[in-house]
Amino acid sequence: MTTYSAPIRDMQFVLHDVLDISNQDLPGYGDLDRDFTQAVLEAAGKLASEVLAPLNAVGDREGCTLENGVVHTPRGFLEAFEQMREGGWTALDCDPEYGGQGMPYVIGLAAGEMFSASNMAFTMYQGLTHGAYSAIHAHGTEQQKATYLPKMVSCEWTGTMNLTEPHAGTDLGLLRTRAEPQQDGSYLITGQKIFISAGDHDMSQNVIHLVLAKAPGGGEGTKGISLFIVPKFLVDEDGSLGDRNAVSVGNLEEKMGIHGNATCVMNYDGAKGWLLGELHKGMRAMFTMMNEARIGVGLQGYSVAEAAYQNAVAYARDRLQGRAVTGDANPAGPADPLIVHPDIRRNLMDQKSFLEGARALAFWGAHLIDRAVLAEDKEAHDLVSLLTPVIKGFLTDKGFETAVQAQQVFGGHGYIEEQGMSQFVRDARIAMIYEGANGVQALDLVGRKLAAEGGKPVMAFFELVKAEIKAHEGDAALKAGFCEPLKAASKDLQSAAMFFMEQGMKNPNAALAGSYDFMHLFGHVALGLMWTRMAAAAKAALDGGTEDPAFHETKLATGRYYMARQLPMTAAHLARIRSGAEPVMALDAGRF
Amino acid sequence: MTTYSAPIRDMQFVLHDVLDISNQDLPGYGDLDRDFTQAVLEAAGKLASEVLAPLNAVGDREGCTLENGVVHTPRGFLEAFEQMREGGWTALDCDPEYGGQGMPYVIGLAAGEMFSASNMAFTMYQGLTHGAYSAIHAHGTEQQKATYLPKMVSCEWTGTMNLTEPHAGTDLGLLRTRAEPQQDGSYLITGQKIFISAGDHDMSQNVIHLVLAKAPGGGEGTKGISLFIVPKFLVDEDGSLGDRNAVSVGNLEEKMGIHGNATCVMNYDGAKGWLLGELHKGMRAMFTMMNEARIGVGLQGYSVAEAAYQNAVAYARDRLQGRAVTGDANPAGPADPLIVHPDIRRNLMDQKSFLEGARALAFWGAHLIDRAVLAEDKEAHDLVSLLTPVIKGFLTDKGFETAVQAQQVFGGHGYIEEQGMSQFVRDARIAMIYEGANGVQALDLVGRKLAAEGGKPVMAFFELVKAEIKAHEGDAALKAGFCEPLKAASKDLQSAAMFFMEQGMKNPNAALAGSYDFMHLFGHVALGLMWTRMAAAAKAALDGGTEDPAFHETKLATGRYYMARQLPMTAAHLARIRSGAEPVMALDAGRF
The missing domain is CATH 1.20.120 (Four Helix Bundle (Hemerythrin (Met), subunit A))
Structure with missing residues (x-):
């Protein structure tokens, strides 16, 4: 029932009138003139509005299913994922050395806003892959990069992040998953991970799990943690898929929202894994990904709210109820549209003024990351590290609040699932929780970033x-x-x-x-x-x-x-x- | 997974230490000493904790079903409803002339808090009946009262309120349901009503619908509206059930929450109805019920949040994660409980301080209604009329926010349906919408009550x-x-x-x-x-x-x-x- 229209004019305004991206002295930025970004955004917006948005409610209603150990995604997801791949959208801001298009992160983020807004649960399959890609790109050996990255750039193989265990969420020092070193340099991974988004599904040939585990000799708490690459199917020397690894889906969680994404309990029963980065330095490897991952979640928070807002505006213009106190606005009709009422305006202006500010902040954050990465600008890196918990925590809290406000415009109709407004609220809720609950973001800001x-x-x-x-x-x-x-x-x-x-x-x-x-x-x-x-x-x-x-x-x-x-x-x-x-x-x- | 414990000590504090109810010069208040109210609250609390709370998740999971025109409530609801009836809880603050126990409204509200907290969707079947009972009690003829009230006091027959139509929510002047006068003084009611809570179900022998409709000669807008009694089964002279009336369930809505309550599309196809109160004065009849109904919804808002809060406190005490910054609180364990962390405290104190204030305000409002009704105190009536939109709007907004905060304490576990925290949030959401969306409450407060x-x-x-x-x-x-x-x-x-x-x-x-x-x-x-x-x-x-x-x-x-x-x-x-x-x-x- 809901629709989504890409806010390209607003995005162009932020990219060019505010950030002036085509005049920044950064590799890859020189190509980003108005016409070019207009073309990219329009193409991404078309995919979002025409392909992903219509599947949003389908994903919510059908959810994922687990049958004989195999996860099935909702009807239409597979075809849409192929379209996303074929359009090169999974490769947009990836390294050309591995098949990427080499665009700056700020462009990847802008496209990501549209994908998340139109179908958050779907877009997570790509988003998680991008996170795992970044981790391997930053910390992998040349061989690891050559083995995994080309397939992950194209999303033929997708990726996951495995941190949480039943008794260990924020406090990763408590985790129990073990890594036993083998003669050949590999490890055997044993333990259970929970809340693994996109943990398994039928849209890719392989799933590359990044798993935090404790290898012997690392000491207590987070100090003993290392990061491992654990593919669902082992990869042979020639790059072809080999044996099934000893990793399986124990269960799919029934959640409040993002039903279209498979949130898995993953069981590792002596699964073969390879160290990513340094031994016992797994937390550090995770942290280098965190700014990007957390800004990505902040993006989800306001993106879903943007979609909710658009539908609230349409409803407020269309639904006739009551009369304007300053005189009939629609004298020929039985009543005036909702949008004439000051309290509806107050509600919509709260939403609109937050959303446009949020977009500017997220794009600025992405631009700072580009500056930090492409120009090795330490000040930009430090500034975006400071802003990251704010972008994650504030934008997701306010994004959820905004989705609730959008739902409120619909009155009783907003509470009926068929209208689709409930889904926006239920989906937006998770962004306040995962990738570090917002209380943890506040702690990171005040306890670490401020000083x-x-x-x-x-x-x-x-x-x-x-x-x-x-x-x-x-x-x-x-x-x-x-x-x-x-x-x-x-x-x-x-x-x-x-x-x-x-x-x-x-x-x-x-x-x-x-x-x-x-x-x-x-x-x-x-x-x-x-x-x-x-x-x-x-x-x-x-x-x-x-x-x-x-x-x-x-x-x-x-x-x-x-x-x-x-x-x-x-x-x-x-x-x-x-x-x-x-x-x-x-x-x-x-x-x- | 969730539990509920009746906050009797806090309730007694408000009733006796703050409102000093047993020393108020009001009919029926003299009996309300500490021991008496303790006994009543304990018995109600026992029903809430032991019978209703365990059915809360069942109701959410199973929902209601419509088969061949008949609505089935979730497993266990019927037996629980019988226990509620047999305990006399449906009759608590009803008129003894019709089988009620004649207790003041403030006691009914206190019991209602526990029932709504433990199972909001279930309690609505009784709550809606109470609203319809009050309308008939205030506006019915002696014969109408004798015919309907005794069965409604016992909830052998339940009641509904039929206001909304697909194109007419807040703006009831737009409604299209027609009432055609008949020779025998009855009317034939034709039209469609939506969002009818407890519209039909298998827990009562009859459903007494109160329906707003337009009878000829009343003029345009809300002026032409009258209120009608439309029973599901016609009642014979001797009080036994006669023919099925021409009213049927068109559909059950799939909603964000309160799944255990049947939200019906009701079709009236020339159904026999009888005028309740004066012709063309239906809105006035509705308004006399409104303070009570809206305070009841304000009650739901904070009650559900109270249940959510209790579970958040239990989780915060139990879940070990991280260490207190001021020194280990649980040195023998692998980590400290969540409740040591200042930001968790901030969250819990926000909840607790709101909830206890909300209870005092709701109880005070109920006491003012008692004063207005039992002592015909006009100042009390005017004051509670002023406070009603605040109680409804503020307590439901903050109640929802509180439920969201309680869910947040659980981190990722709060997002999983099995934990039950999502249900509190989804259920609490409707209280901001129905019985006049909160924007309408604000309009009522500023546009009407203030002046x-x-x-x-x-x-x-x-x-x-x-x-x-x-x-x-x-x-x-x-x-x-x-x-x-x-x-x-x-x-x-x-x-x-x-x-x-x-x-x-x-x-x-x-x-x-x-x-x-x-x-x-x-x-x-x-x-x-x-x-x-x-x-x-x-x-x-x-x-x-x-x-x-x-x-x-x-x-x-x-x-x-x-x-x-x-x-x-x-x-x-x-x-x-x-x-x-x-x-x-x-x-x-x-x-x-």
Whole structure:
């Protein structure tokens, strides 16, 4: 019942008017002029709208099934996956040495937004493969890369990440899966992994599992963990598929959403695996993937919400109910469309102003990763490491909230599965949980990233905010509508950071008790910065006599809404943070 | 997998220490001493925990089925419904003249909290019947009351409310169901109603539908609407069941949650009906029920969240993951329980402090209804009319948010249906939608209730807040922790009301654009008032040498958390409201 339309005009605005990508001195960026990215985005958008979106409800309804150890994906997924492969979409930002198209990550992310928005559960098969590809690309031997990467770039073979065990989620130090070294240099992997997305399915010839396990001699906790490549089918010398490995699907989980993705219990019963990267350095290998993986989940959070928003707008324009208080808007009809009502507007503007800010933040994050990787820019790397928990935690929390708001526009019809709005809410929910639950993101931000490099990255962020405000000092409209609210919000963020520092020594719980609020406070300031940049770009376009003034005026009005109506949350978060650890920790555990 | 334990100690605290019910000069209240209410709540709690809670997941998994026009409820529902009936729980606060037990509504509500918390979908069969009972009790002829009420009090016959049609939800003026008057004084009802909860099922001998329809001569819009009694089986003179009426189930809706309740499309094909109340005054008859029905939905919102919270606490105590930053709490184990972590505490305290405040507000609302009905107290009636949209809108929004937070404590396990946390979230979602979507509650509050009676009810509310603050002036601890934050929050609410009044004449959209924030702002002030009252009661108990100091100290600490960490939201809502209608209404409908 739902539809999806690729927001290409908005994406082009971020890529070119805000990030000015074709003028960045980065390998591969020179080709990214407006026409080129327009063509890429249109083609990806076509696949998303015409092929993936119609399968979204099918995937939800049918889910995956496990029969005699074989996982079957929903009807139509296989053909769609072939189309995705054949269009080269799985290879978009992969290394040309292994068959990739070599585009920057920011383009891969933009296409990924459309794929996730139109069918999140489906797109995860490719997304997980991309994560495993990146891990092997970064840490694999030449032979490993030659063996696995070409097939993973094309998604003929797909990939997975195996971290969680029944008793070990966030605390990976507790994991029990063992790796026994063999004479030939390989290992035998034994243990059970759970919540393995895309763990097995019928759309690829092989599944390449990356598995965290403990090999002898590594010591206790996370120090003893190594990362292993464990293919479903062993790969012969000539690259052809050999014997079935001793890895099997124990169960498929019944979940709240993303039914089209196979979430597997994976049993490793002495499965043959090969060390990826250094022995006992598995956590470090995982961490290098984490910025990309977490930004990818932040992307899911707002992408699904974007799809929900589009359907809410269509419903609000179409559904006739009540009359505008300022006079009939549809006098010939029996009632006015929902969209005339101020509270429906408030709801839709909350969504729209968040979504466009979120896109700018995610694209900026991807651009920083490109800068870090392609130009080995350490400052960009440190800044995106700081922003990553914000992108993951804030965008998925707000993305879920946005999907709920979109569902609310439908009234009772939003609660009926047939309408499809429930699926957006159920799907969006997982993004707050996996790839590090959002509480863990907040902990990462406050406990690790804030103090990293002696606080240089966070100071650099504040400098960016300051410079942005300074740049528009002479512009009265930008100053009142954007710079001043951004300044106030940024001051709240600085005060919160200061509070943590002051408390830090005497009360380590103060920062932890305020971490979740800090993540949201940071998120609002980051979106405030994005909106100020977008407003400046829109203003420049209008001043320059753009051919599409309506687009840029809309952009300015949407930004003003964010600054006036969403940014005031920073004060509430600061007040919560300043109340310190005492109210949070006052009760004994038995008193709850 | 989930369990439910009746929070009787907390309920008794609200009933006796806060509301002091046994000393109120109201009919029936004199019997409500501590021992009596303890006995009633324990018995209701036993049914909830031991019978209804174990069926909650069964209802979700199996749902209802429609076979050859007959609706079947999930396994075990029938037997549980019989136990509910036999225990007299359906008759608790009903009129003794028709077989009820004649207890005040506040006791019915307290029992209802436990039933809804343990099994919301199941309890709706009784809840809808109670609503229809109240409508017939208030508006029926003596003969109608004698015919229907005794069987509805016992739930041998159940009831429904039929308002919505496919094209007419909030805007009932659009409805098309027709009532044709017959010679014998009855009407023939023809039309289709949707979203009819408990519309049909196999747990009662008859279903008494209350149906809104248009009879000739009533004019356009809502003015022409009348309310009709349409029984599934016609009732003969002697009270026995006669012919099947021309009403049938067209379909069962597949919903996001409350699967155990049959949400029906009802087709009326010339079904025999009898006018309830006055002709063309159907809306008025509906409205007299609305305070009770909406408070009942507010109750569902926080009740389901209470159940979710209890399971989150148990999981947080049990699940070992990570170590406390302040030193190992469980040195003998492989890790510390989740509950040591400040961010988990923050999450649980958000839940706990909301839930206990919500209970106090709902119980107070029910007590005001008792006062309005039993003592014909107009001020109580006007005050509860003002509070009703807040109780419905705020408690269901926050209830859903709380259920989501509880689910989050479980990490990935919370997303798996088997754990049961997803069901709480999916069930709680509907309470924000039905019985008037929360945007409609906000409109009711700002557009109708705020100006009702020349603003006297809202002034009375502010006076109550003022008096509460004044009463504790001499108490330093209450003053700092409760009275001062309450004063600041109340000032924000007054400023918001003032802003609406100033804008009212020149810009009617300003109040409507701020209505949703106003509802939440009001909700926080109301919970702040509740917490100040609870804190004063806890303090008095401690000063008086209570035998259970831990309970009262916990109450104080929980209240301090609410005041310090949740109440600061009022400033953010005020800032949003003060930005006015311009940012909300800036875009043309085509620009979204």
